Amino acid sequence: MYKPEAEIQFPKDFLLGAASSAHQVEGNNKNSDWWHYEELGKVPKSGLATDHYNRFDEDFGIAQSIGLNAMRISIEWARIEPQPGTWDMEAVEHYRKVLQSMKQRGLTRMVTLQHFTLPWWLAKRGGFSASNADELFARYCVFVVENLINDVELWVTINEPEIYSRMTRFLGLHPPFKKNIISALWYGHCLVKSHKAAFRAIKKSFPNVKVGIAKNDVYNEPARRSHWLDRLTAKVMNYFGNEYFLVRISNELDFIGLNYYFSHVVKLSLFGGYETVNRNAPMSDMGWRTYPEGIYHLLLDLKKYHKPIYITENGIANSSDDMRQRFIFEHLEWTKKAMEQGADVRGYFYWTLVDNYEWHDGFDPKFGLVELNNETLARKVRTSSEIFKQIKIG
Ligand code: BGC
Numbered sequence: 001m002y003k004p005e006a007e008i009q010f011p012k013d014f015l016l017g018a019a020s021s022a023h024q025v026e027g028n029n030k031n032s033d034w035w036h037y038e039e040l041g042k043v044p045k046s047g048l049a050t051d052h053y054n055r056f057d058e059d060f061g062i063a064q065s066i067g068l069n070a071m072r073i074s075i076e077w078a079r080i081e082p083q084p085g086t087w088d089m090e091a092v093e094h095y096r097k098v099l100q101s102m103k104q105r106g107l108t109r110m111v112t113l114q115h116f117t118l119p120w121w122l123a124k125r126g127g128f129s130a131s132n133a134d135e136l137f138a139r140y141c142v143f144v145v146e147n148l149i150n151d152v153e154l155w156v157t158i159n160e161p162e163i164y165s166r167m168t169r170f171l172g173l174h175p176p177f178k179k180n181i182i183s184a185l186w187y188g189h190c191l192v193k194s195h196k197a198a199f200r201a202i203k204k205s206f207p208n209v210k211v212g213i214a215k216n217d218v219y220n221e222p223a224r225r226s227h228w229l230d231r232l233t234a235k236v237m238n239y240f241g242n243e244y245f246l247v248r249i250s251n252e253l254d255f256i257g258l259n260y261y262f263s264h265v266v267k268l269s270l271f272g273g274y275e276t277v278n279r280n281a282p283m284s285d286m287g288w289r290t291y292p293e294g295i296y297h298l299l300l301d302l303k304k305y306h307k308p309i310y311i312t313e314n315g316i317a318n319s320s321d322d323m324r325q326r327f328i329f330e331h332l333e334w335t336k337k338a339m340e341q342g343a344d345v346r347g348y349f350y351w352t353l354v355d356n357y358e359w360h361d362g363f364d365p366k367f368g369l370v371e372l373n374n375e376t377l378a379r380k381v382r383t384s385s386e387i388f389k390q391i392k393i394g
Contacts (some may be wrong), residue, residue, distance in 0.1 A: 002326040004390060008336055012394045015108050015347025017070030018063055018369060019313050021115035021159065022079075024356040025052035032078040033123035034116075037175045044362030050354050051377050056098045060105040062370055062381060063353055067388035071102055072312060072349045074112035074159070075148075078119040081140055092147050099151035110310070110349070111152045112214060113141050113198070115159040116167075116174065116359070123175065127168075128190040129183075134197035141198040145206055155209060156257055156312065157198045160216040161191040162245050173360045192248050199252040213249065214257035214312040217242040219294030223267035223277045230267045233274050237266055238301065250305055255346070257312030260298055260331075263291035282327075285317040286365055292330035299338035299345060308346045311335065315351030317358075317365035324369075324384035332391060354379055 010016070023029045027048035038045045052059055063071055079091040102109050114137070118127050122136065130136070141157065158164070167174040169184035178184075199211050220237040222230035246256065262284075269275040281289045295314065302309055316327045328350060339345050355368035363374055369385040372378075 002322075002329075004325075004329050004387075007390045007392050008329070008332050009392045010336070010339075013346070014393050015070035015110075015310065015349070016388065016391055016393060017068050017072060017107065017110070017347065017349045018353035019072035019110075019349040019351050020052070020353055020356065021074040021112065022076035023049070023115070023117045024352075024358070025050045025354065026076065027051050027053050029076055029078060029117065031082040031119055031121075032076065032117045033120050033127075033175050035078075036120050036123070037177075042175070042177065043360050044357075046357045048377065049357045050372055052354070053094075055377070055379075057101045058379065059353060059370075060102050060107055062379060063107060064105040066369060066381060066385040067391070069106060069393070070108040070110065070347060070349065071353070072110040072112065072156070073098065073102075074115040075144055076117065077114060077122075077140055078117060080144060081119055082121075084121055084136075087143060092144075095148060096151060099148060103151070108154075108347075109152050110154040110156060110312070111148075112156040112159050113144060114157065116164055127176075127187075128194050129187055133190060134194040137194040138197040138201035142201050142205055145202050145209060149206060149209065153210070154255070154310070155202070155211045156214050157195045157211060158191055159214045160259055161195065161213070162188060162241075163216045165191065167359075188245065192245070195249055196252045199249075210254045212253050212255040212257050212307075212310070214259050215242075215246055216259040216261075216313075217298050219260070219263035219291060219298050220266045221263050221291065221294065221297075223265050227267075233266050233268045237264075237274060242298070242301070246302075246305070250307075253305075253307055255308040255310060256302055256305060257310050258295075258298060258302065259313035259351075260295050260311065261314065261316075261351075262288035263294040264289065282323060284323070285319055286361075288317070290316060290323070290327055292327070292334050294334075295331050296334040296338045299335065299343040300341055303341075303343050306344075308344050310346055311348040313349060313351040315367045317367050319366040321382045321384050324382070325387045328384070328387050329390070 165187040172179040220234040222234040265277040354370045355372040358365040
């Protein structure tokens with residue numbers, strides 16, 4: 001297994017963590033849209049997932065033991081507001097316990113308020129495209145922040161709005177499985193509106209809390225850097241894929257969250273549009289082309305917003321665990337280089353701590369620093385997680 005000799009040093013207060021989302025780990029998320037479609041057999045069943053709902057303390061203990069100082073989790077809207085306007089205080093108390101356990105384990109807490117799932121009552125009305133969805137989302141966010149304000153350091157409104165629109169409305173892979181470009185673009189617009197409404201409502205009541213978004217960026221690399229047409233193609237794709245969403249909410253952000261997994265090599269196609277070019281590069285189990293240098297370019301692109309940046313997700317599906325150490329180490333090396341060039345990066349969250357429910361792919365992809373036995377739900381720390389011993393902070 002690849003084992004770097006070197007160490008990487010980050011400044012004091014740098015967050016080194018792992019990220020997860022409620023539906024993917026908690027189990028029994030019965031009031032959500034996903035659960036509804038799982039029952040109909042339209043997507044794999046999540047069941048108990050990793051049973052993090054009951055085993056959160058064990059998981060945070062593992063995070064601490066492998067050298068992490070932060071975690072990003074999400075709160076499930078369907079648990080907090082199972083029926084419109086009905087708040088479940090038991091769910092709030094559950095999350096308070098979860099957050100306090102994180103604190104006891106020395107983990108700084110980043111919390112996402114919506115990560116791909118919805119309460120079923122809202123999904124039935126069209127989700128974020130329902131007429132007053134922005135108000136409903138803002139109301140839910142303010143309720144959660146008000147109740148848990150002392151137990152969270154960083155808030156994220158929505159996870160990957162553009163991936164969420166694409167998967168649910170364009171590719172038809174996630175509920176409600178639409179395949180309609182207009183509907184996907186409209187949904188993206190509704191998510192912009194909802195993010196803004198939530199941001200403004202939270203900041204109005206609690207001006208000091210830090211609120212951002214987690215934005216997925218693919219790095220499009222020009223096939224030939226020396227050729228202006230390839231450079232232009234990559235630039236246009238990076239703009240529409242990565243920046244277009246951010247530009248519209250740049251006044252409603254305290255920080256930017258960057259989710260980065262893979263890159264494409266692109267050039268202009270003779271038939272119009274673009275084409276991706278195959279390059280020999282390490283591929284994850286999901287066929288994603290890993291390209292650590294991409295994170296450097298993306299971070300430098302984000303400099304112009306003059307906001308703190310957190311890498312809110314970066315990870316690899318690698319069941320044999322032979323690529324993960326290098327993957328993490330090289331992404332952190334390129335992150336450090338971007339910081340030396342002025343990118344204000346404050347933290348890095350690996351996706352994910354424990355192998356989890358990977359949406360329409362079920363439990364097959366293995367992203368975890370920790371292996372999950374799907375029968376017994378026992379956790380086993382993977383060797384690659386030793387890499388964090390070589391990351392120094394302070
Ligand atoms: C999502 C996660 C997902 C991960 C790996 C990200 O786009 O935010 O929920 O598990 O990719 O597929």
